[in-house]
Amino acid sequence: MVTAAGGYGISGERADLDTARQIAAAVPDPELPMLTVADLGILRDVAAEEGRLVVTITPTYSGCPALREIAHDLRHRLSRAGFAEVTVRTALAPAWSSDWITAEGRRKLRAAGLAPPHPAPDRIGPVPLTLTAPRREPVECPQCGSRDTTQTAAFGATACKALYRCKACREPFEYVKEI
Amino acid sequence: MTDDEFAAYHSLSEETEDHRWAFGTGFTDPLEGIDASVPDSVDAAALAAYCLMLGDDALVYSHRLQQWMTRMPELEEETALANIALDLLGQARMLLARAGRAEGARLADGNGRDEDELAFFRDEHEFRNVRLVEALDADFAELAGRLLIFSAWRLALFGRLAESADPVLAAIAAKGVKELAYHRDYAAQWVIRLGDGTPLSHGKMQAALGIIWPLVDELFQADPVTAALPGVAADPADVRAAVDAVLEEVLAAATLDRPGGVPMARVAGQSGRDGVHTEAFGYLLAELQSVARAHPGATW
Numbered sequence: 001m002v003t004a005a006g007g008y009g010i011s012g013e014r015a016d017l018d019t020a021r022q023i024a025a026a027v028p029d030p031e032l033p034m035l036t037v038a039d040l041g042i043l044r045d046v047a048a049e050e051g052r053l054v055v056t057i058t059p060t061y062s063g064c065p066a067l068r069e070i071a072h073d074l075r076h077r078l079s080r081a082g083f084a085e086v087t088v089r090t091a092l093a094p095a096w097s098s099d100w101i102t103a104e105g106r107r108k109l110r111a112a113g114l115a116p117p118h119p120a121p122d123r124i125g126p127v128p129l130t131l132t133a134p135r136r137e138p139v140e141c142p143q144c145g146s147r148d149t150t151q152t153a154a155f156g157a158t159a160c161k162a163l164y165r166c167k168a169c170r171e172p173f174e175y176v177k178e179i
Numbered sequence: 180m181t182d183d184e185f186a187a188y189h190s191l192s193e194e195t196e197d198h199r200w201a202f203g204t205g206f207t208d209p210l211e212g213i214d215a216s217v218p219d220s221v222d223a224a225a226l227a228a229y230c231l232m233l234g235d236d237a238l239v240y241s242h243r244l245q246q247w248m249t250r251m252p253e254l255e256e257e258t259a260l261a262n263i264a265l266d267l268l269g270q271a272r273m274l275l276a277r278a279g280r281a282e283g284a285r286l287a288d289g290n291g292r293d294e295d296e297l298a299f300f301r302d303e304h305e306f307r308n309v310r311l312v313e314a315l316d317a318d319f320a321e322l323a324g325r326l327l328i329f330s331a332w333r334l335a336l337f338g339r340l341a342e343s344a345d346p347v348l349a350a351i352a353a354k355g356v357k358e359l360a361y362h363r364d365y366a367a368q369w370v371i372r373l374g375d376g377t378p379l380s381h382g383k384m385q386a387a388l389g390i391i392w393p394l395v396d397e398l399f400q401a402d403p404v405t406a407a408l409p410g411v412a413a414d415p416a417d418v419r420a421a422v423d424a425v426l427e428e429v430l431a432a433a434t435l436d437r438p439g440g441v442p443m444a445r446v447a448g449q450s451g452r453d454g455v456h457t458e459a460f461g462y463l464l465a466e467l468q469s470v471a472r473a474h475p476g477a478t479w
Contacts, residue, residue, distance in 0.1 A: 056212075062354055063269025068207065089212035092273075092350035095357060126421055127334060127360045131367055131432050153255035154365050155262040159358075163255060179357045 021046045023081050024055050027073050030066045031158050032176075034112040037070060041100025044091050052085040053078060058096050060179075061159040098160075098178045109176060110142045115164065117178040139175050141166035151175075204479055209272040209294065213347065215280040221345055225407040227281035227291065228307070230348065232404065232452060233336075234274030235308035238298055239460070240329060241267035242467050243312060252319060259365055263326070266358040271298075273351045280347075299471035303461055304454040310443065311394040313451075313460040320373055320380070320387035327366035328391060331425045332398045332418070334359040339413035348411065367429045374433025381434065388430075389438045396442035398422075402452045 025038035045056040071088040098117035106116035138147040146168035153163040244264035251257040283291030340352035373384040
């Protein structure tokens with residue numbers, strides 16, 4: 001529905017919400033710009049509430065500085081598309097898991113030279129220690145596909161990545177950590 | 180990359196009401212848009228005090244870790260520690276914000292102090308962090324040892340708190356568990372590498388543990404705030420066995436001995452959780468608060 005003011009009314013009509021969802025889902029993540037917030041699994045909900053559009057996102061890590069930028073970008077794009085009243089909410093629970101990165105997101109990561117995450121550990125009860133080199137499955141090199149790779153650092157340029165090196169093609173690459 | 184991928188940065192230069200001056204600035208309430216009501220069954224004043232304890236632990240320790248920046252032995256370790264400090268700062272911000280909201284639940288206008296007022300405008304005796312996080316590490320071995328003990332203890336506590344009757348605290352803890360597991364592994368691997376390394380590194384690691392160990396007992400002491408929050412707070416005494424088991428496992432793999440020694444004395448029966456701190460804390464706090472106090476009302 002287009003209102004008298006020329007913008008979209010948030011009446012909860014499917015067409016309006018679908019448009020809003022498409023716009024929100026296309027917002028890129030500032031730290032991993034090859035992914036959209038939908039690819040990354042941090043866009044949790046787009047809904048209409050009493051005439052307002054409410055977009056719910058969740059942080060990847062507690063200290064993530066990108067969340068604020070994403071919220072700003074969401075509001076900016078949605079208001080430019082005619083959604084006058086936009087609220088961006090943060091949902092802390094359930095906590096984000098790298099398992100929520102979509103198949104399309106994983107494909108885009110690989111294409112950009114980043115290794116996508118392995119499945120996150122199932123955490124029920126105390127977390128076991130990992131004393132030696134990580135017991136995870138070998139990480140596949142996104143450049144040459146070799147599984148002969150080694151971790152050079154458990155933390156990378158952002159909290160969500162670790163640093164790896166491929167022993168076959170000798171290229172360094174980043175691995176999006178399972179969490 | 181397309182222009183679209185830089186949209187988040189482009190918007191910085193646009194004329195808006197938003198007062199960000201750089202990426203990640205323009206801080207807003209970290210719990211914005213989250214239902215902050217305190218469940219009826221929960222003592223709001225005690226919840227505020229409890230969140231302050233956990234928030235202060237993370238805030239103060241994050242600051243100490245930040246002081247290591249530019250001093251780490253390798254670039255990879257520097258980024259690792261920066262990420263750990265950032266995770267803890269994120270936890271601190273949410274916990275301080277939660278403390279402020281819970282505090283406000285008792286006030287007529289409903290507004291408690293915000294994260295900045297709590298972090299920058301409280302004095303030394305009003306901080307509730309444990310004394311473990313206060314000292315400046317003398318060397319890399321001390322950093323690894325302290326980080327191992329802190330993250331093993333906090334991970335065990337947060338594991339319990341993920342089931343807290345306060346849904347906000349439970350959500351903050353559930354998120355923290357994932358981060359702290361990485362921190363603990365990082366520290367454990369360094370303690371093992373140093374302990375099971377050369378005679379020199381072994382000696383330094385053992386000496387570092389001897390310096391830190393007197394502060395371990397305080398982590399598990401009972402306090403009245405926790406006692407007032409059954410089902411909400413995690414009793415540190417309940418996680419002692421689990422934390423001890425983790426530390427034993429690491430020390431054994433590192434060929435290190437568990438230090439003996441006497442726990443650091445309380446002062447007139449009081450310690451960090453009561454606002455009684457070590458000398459080093461005053462200097463740390465002066466630095467942490469200097470910019471905010473020099474420019475009251477500043478925004479970041």
